[in-house]
Structures are given as C-alpha cells and as structure tokens.
Amino acid sequence: MFKFLKDKLKSAISIFSKKVEDEGKVVEEPAPAEEKKADALLAPVKHKEEKKQTPEKKTEEKKALSPPKKKEEKKHIPIDKKTIIKEEEQQGIEEETPKAAAKKETGAKAEAAAKEGRDEPEIAVRETPKNAVDETKQEQEIIPKEEILAEPEAIVKEIKIPERIEEKKEAKEEPKQSFFSKIFKKKPEQSIQEEKVQEEKDIAPEKAKLEDKGIFAKIGEKISKRTITAEQFESLFFDLEIAMLENNVAVEVIEKIKKDLSKDLVNVPIARNQIDRTILHSLKTSIEGLFTTENINILAEQKRPYVICFFGINGAGKTTSIAKITRLLQKNNYKVVLAASDTFRAAAIDQLQHHADALKVKLVKHDYGADPAAVAYDAIQYAKAHGIDFVLIDTAGRLHSNANLRDELKKIIRVAAPDLKLFVGESISGNDCVEQVKQFHESVGIDGMILSKADIDEKGGAAVSVSYITGKPILYFGTGQGYDDLTPFSKEFVMKNLGLEA
Ligand SMILES: Nc1nc2c(ncn2[C@@H]2O[C@H](COP(=O)(O)OP(=O)(O)O)[C@@H](O)[C@H]2O)c(=O)[nH]1
Ligand SMILES: [Mg+2]
Known part of the structure; x- marks a missing residue:
C-alpha cells in the first residue's frame, strides 16, 4: 500500500539531504538570533571550551552529540565557589535576601579559608542540601589546584550564563547548571527535574537537537552546520515535488508541504549529521498536519x-x-x-x-x-x-x-x-x-x-x-x-x- 510514494519520498529525502550538505552554506559563526543575544556572555566560555576541546581532539560530530561534559562541570565547581564572591563584589547583590546574605557570608569564610591555605570553603558546603555536599566533596578531590586557579575572570562570567539564559527563556535548556547554581540558585527538586529533562535529551539526542540545545552543544556544532537560502530550497525541493506529483498528491497539498519545509529549513543552520533527520522530521510533521479534522465514529x-x-x-x-x-x-x-x-x-x-x-x-x-x-x-x-x-x-x-x-x-x-x-x-x-x-x-x-x-x-x-x-x-x-x-x-x-x- 502506497509503496511508490513511500519509496519515492525516501529517495527524494536522501537526495535532498545530500544536496543540502553539498550545496548548503557552511556556518562558521553563531548564526541563530538567540545565540547572538548571548554573544557577549558566551565569549569567554567559547574560548575556554575551545581550549579544552583541542587537546582531546574531539570530532565536531561528537561534540554536537554530546551533552555538556561532566568534566567541564568539575572544572567549574571549585572556582565557582571562590569566584562567586568576586562576582558579587563586581556585580553587586541584586537582592539582599537572607539566602544571598548567607551566600556572601559563606563566600567570605571561604576566602578566609583559602588564605589560610585550605583548599575549599567547606562552610559553603555545609549550608547546601545533603546530596550536593556529597557531590562537592567528591569533585573537590578530583580537581587539581592549578585548574582551580585558572582563568578566574572567564569563569565568573561562566557562572552567570545559565542564570541569564534561564531568565530570558524558561523553555531554553540550561547548559548543565553549574554546581554552584545547584547549590545557591535552585531548590534540590528543581535540579532533579532538570537533570531528568537532560537525561531524556541524552537518550534521544537527535530530538533534543531539533528542538533545543545547550549552549555548549550549540558551540560545538557551529562549524559543521549548513544553511540553505530560499532560492536554493526552491531547486532542492524539486525531487520531492516530482515524487509527490507522480504519486497523485494534490497540488495544494504539495504547496502546503513546501511551505512547511521551507519554514523549517531555509536559513536555519542544521548540523551536518542531522540534515536527513531534520528534513524527515519536517516532512512528517507537515504530512501529519494534513489530517487535523476531527474524526467521526459512527459506532458511537x-x-x-x-x-x-x-x-x-x-x-x-x-x-x-x-x-x-x-x-x-x-x-x-x-x-x-x-x-x-x-x-x-x-x-x-x-x-x-x-x-x-x-x-x-x-x-x-x-x-x-x-x-x-x-x-x-x-x-x-x-x-x-x-x-x-x-x-x-x-x-x-x-x-x-x-x-x-x-x-x-x-x-x-x-x-x-x-x-x-x-x-x-x-x-x-x-x-x-x-x-x-x-x-x-x-x-x-x-x-x-x-x-x-x-x-x-x-x-x-x-x-x-x-x-x-x-x-x-x-x-x-x-x-x-x-x-x-x-x-x-x-x-x-x-x-x-x-x-x-x-
Ligand atoms: N480491491 C478492492 N476492491 C474493491 C474495494 N471496494 C470495492 N471494490 C471492488 O470495486 C468494484 C466496484 O465496487 P462497487 O461497490 O460495485 O462500486 P459502486 O458502483 O460505487 O457501488 C467491485 O468489483 C468491488 O469488489 C476495496 O476496498 N478493495
Ligand atoms: Mg453500486
């Protein structure tokens, strides 16, 4: 049943994908608007990210697929605790809530402790939920001291990123909340929920990529993305159009599908390894949208x-x-x-x-x-x-x-x-x-x-x-x-x- 159309759609999608990959413009710079908005904040993160990735010789695809690394979190955490003080000194505390005051106090104690040669501000840990304490201690042991002291300025800004993004758009996935934000900014249940969300995205990375991505993942993908212009789309859609015409899909329907696909694909950066999936997903959604009328159940x-x-x-x-x-x-x-x-x-x-x-x-x-x-x-x-x-x-x-x-x-x-x-x-x-x-x-x-x-x-x-x-x-x-x-x-x-x- 519907075999010809099925086969034709399959081959047309694969031709389409190949052409997008071959003819699409390679995106070197962060193109999407929301990334641009965060550019100022992202700059130091980007720098740090690149530094980390290079020695590990990670492929772009791997970066694109990987959720933000735990290793990165580990590096951030101890510094977060120290630099949070600086952050607050520099930025000023927006709200002098009891929580914030406690944080400040904790920070001061931590600094004092650091001066005395102690590694970490244990007081800060004591005020956090139990699970967070365990995680902190575990991670403290792993982090070499040189890393803790590296690039304090950049890291101060890193701490801010998740918060800013969160404020801007709730639905936007946070780039793995830093350990500090877990401790100070969120209730434990919230953190757990967000981790669950991330777990789901890890299980279906392609879905996560199509819908939304963490900042780190986005940065990782940049150089491997492709975009196509409206003119390119016109000619790239050709095979799909012929496949549908040959199989008696009504012209009005083809126009609708074309419009939907162009909305999803034109000038939208698509990761190289996601092109066929993106096109397929767009086509599926568009065809499903042809059946929106309410069904009639005569038996009822x-x-x-x-x-x-x-x-x-x-x-x-x-x-x-x-x-x-x-x-x-x-x-x-x-x-x-x-x-x-x-x-x-x-x-x-x-x-x-x-x-x-x-x-x-x-x-x-x-x-x-x-x-x-x-x-x-x-x-x-x-x-x-x-x-x-x-x-x-x-x-x-x-x-x-x-x-x-x-x-x-x-x-x-x-x-x-x-x-x-x-x-x-x-x-x-x-x-x-x-x-x-x-x-x-x-x-x-x-x-x-x-x-x-x-x-x-x-x-x-x-x-x-x-x-x-x-x-x-x-x-x-x-x-x-x-x-x-x-x-x-x-x-x-x-x-x-x-x-x-x-
Ligand atoms: N293969 C197949 N043949 C069908 C189907 N429905 C009807 N037919 C055949 O189509 C022919 C015409 O059907 P008929 O009910 O007489 O059409 P009517 O003139 O609209 O009443 C008959 O030979 C049916 O057996 C179907 O779902 N599948
Ligand atoms: Mg009849």
Whole structure:
C-alpha cells in the first residue's frame, strides 16, 4: 500500500539531504538570533571550551552529540565557589535576601579559608542540601589546584550564563547548571527535574537537537552546520515535488508541504549529521498536519435511526462499502436496513440484494427507474417501525448527467435528511478522486469519506490529499473485497504506509 510514494519520498529525502550538505552554506559563526543575544556572555566560555576541546581532539560530530561534559562541570565547581564572591563584589547583590546574605557570608569564610591555605570553603558546603555536599566533596578531590586557579575572570562570567539564559527563556535548556547554581540558585527538586529533562535529551539526542540545545552543544556544532537560502530550497525541493506529483498528491497539498519545509529549513543552520533527520522530521510533521479534522465514529452515534447516505461515482465502491459497514455495525450488535436508491441500473439493485442476503439484513427496494428519494424514505419508515438502528442508503453515481444527478441527490438529502453524508472514492484514482470529492462536496456537502481500494493503491496521493482539500475526515479505508476489509482511518496507519512512522 502506497509503496511508490513511500519509496519515492525516501529517495527524494536522501537526495535532498545530500544536496543540502553539498550545496548548503557552511556556518562558521553563531548564526541563530538567540545565540547572538548571548554573544557577549558566551565569549569567554567559547574560548575556554575551545581550549579544552583541542587537546582531546574531539570530532565536531561528537561534540554536537554530546551533552555538556561532566568534566567541564568539575572544572567549574571549585572556582565557582571562590569566584562567586568576586562576582558579587563586581556585580553587586541584586537582592539582599537572607539566602544571598548567607551566600556572601559563606563566600567570605571561604576566602578566609583559602588564605589560610585550605583548599575549599567547606562552610559553603555545609549550608547546601545533603546530596550536593556529597557531590562537592567528591569533585573537590578530583580537581587539581592549578585548574582551580585558572582563568578566574572567564569563569565568573561562566557562572552567570545559565542564570541569564534561564531568565530570558524558561523553555531554553540550561547548559548543565553549574554546581554552584545547584547549590545557591535552585531548590534540590528543581535540579532533579532538570537533570531528568537532560537525561531524556541524552537518550534521544537527535530530538533534543531539533528542538533545543545547550549552549555548549550549540558551540560545538557551529562549524559543521549548513544553511540553505530560499532560492536554493526552491531547486532542492524539486525531487520531492516530482515524487509527490507522480504519486497523485494534490497540488495544494504539495504547496502546503513546501511551505512547511521551507519554514523549517531555509536559513536555519542544521548540523551536518542531522540534515536527513531534520528534513524527515519536517516532512512528517507537515504530512501529519494534513489530517487535523476531527474524526467521526459512527459506532458511537446515539440517534435512532441513524441515517447514512453514500455518494460517489459508479464503480467507486459504494455498494461494497455499504456491505462492509453493515458487517461492522452487526458486529457491534446494531440492526441495519439497506435502501436501494441506485435505481438507475437494475444490476445495482441486484448487487445490493445479494449483499443483503449474505449479511441477512432487510433491503428496501423499488423497481428499476423508481424515485431514489422515495426508496430512502421507505427505508427510514421501515427502520422506525422495526427498531432498526442504522439506515444505509446506496445511491447512483453516473457522471454523464451531472445536473440531473445533482438534483436527484439533493432530493434524497431533502427527503431522507441523512445524519451523515459519506463520499466513497477510489484511492487508486488519485487526482481524479480529489476532483470528484470536490464536486460532490460542492453539490451535497459531504461530512466524511471512505477511500476504497487502498489495498491496491501503490501511490497514496489521494489518501494524503482528500482530507486537507475538503477539510473532512476519512472514516475508513477499503482494504479488500471481503466484508471485513475495512480499516478505520488513523494518521498512524497512513504515516506507516508512507514509511514516515514515528
Ligand atoms: N480491491 C478492492 N476492491 C474493491 C474495494 N471496494 C470495492 N471494490 C471492488 O470495486 C468494484 C466496484 O465496487 P462497487 O461497490 O460495485 O462500486 P459502486 O458502483 O460505487 O457501488 C467491485 O468489483 C468491488 O469488489 C476495496 O476496498 N478493495
Ligand atoms: Mg453500486
């Protein structure tokens, strides 16, 4: 099912990714606005970061994937404690809260202790939560003293970064709260929660990268990123566009997907090793967005009798779908009556009679050529008289006399006042199906759709398009010729068949 579109999308995405990598502009400088805002603050951090990374000869990809290093934290911590005093001296304490006062006092004691030759301000530790104390002690043992004394100025600024970013945007991930911020700025529960968040991001680094990143990770990625211009996007989208056109995706839908992708990709720096994932993620989100209409569950409807009218051109699968829905309703213990309102062809009445017999349901029928609205009316009266739950009305779908058909259908609707007007279209007819559904929607105002023959549709364009075009939900896919070959619509079903499952 939908195999051609699935394969074409896959190869088009890979071509697209390759082109972005080859033709995209290499981003050397921090390009995104939020990074720029923090530039002044970031400068010393950047410097320090580079210094640390170089001897370790880390690859850019590794840097991009790694969450901020524990090692960095370790280096920061002891200095934080000393320099926090300087920080407060230089910046002034914004609020003279009891907590801040305690901090100041702690800092003073720490400085005194340092002068006396003691390594660390243990007093500061004593005032912190228990778990923090353990961590401090552990880390104190690891840090060589030379490192503690290195670059005090830069580190003072480093301490500030997480706080500033946090103030600016809550949702922004903090670059691993420094140990000091854990102690002084946050409650332990908060810290734990944030660590959990980071853990999750570690587990799914690509997701984290797409959504948000720590400052250190961003810096690490910079030189390996690519951006494409709007003009480049136009030509890069070409293969994807052709893949969709060839598989009957409606033009309006392609335009929507193009717009979504361009929003996600144009002038947005993308890490080299994330290009295909980013494009895929964007395409998935865009296609999922084609199915936003609220679904209709006929099994949950309460009105009695509940009247459903089926529309669609000849051969689309109306009569077969009626038989399948009958089976579904019966399985749910509902009683059904059928109305043979396709009186245009004698064979159509016989075909429905055949299904009615096989499924053991009543068929209300008149002679060939009779008034279809009258047949529908009689079926509803029968249902009312016999306590039948559902009335399913079959209709004609000849295309050669559109005006007459339209009048005929309108009359059925007037007389039968159906609770649900379902359009049945062949999935395999692609763009024709989209055109038909538009026409029927204009004539009778449909409420939802059944897409028949999805089992033999390798393209999938209609399935992707009809809901977006009409703003109405697909209720079921016909997936074979048997009575049970009816698959309830789900976004997941479509996405899976397009190879775009989560
Ligand atoms: N493979 C397949 N064939 C179907 C499906 N639904 C209907 N058909 C076939 O399509 C043909 C036309 O169906 P029919 O119900 O008579 O269409 P109608 O003219 O709209 O009533 C029949 O041969 C059906 O067996 C489906 O979901 N899958
Ligand atoms: Mg029929």
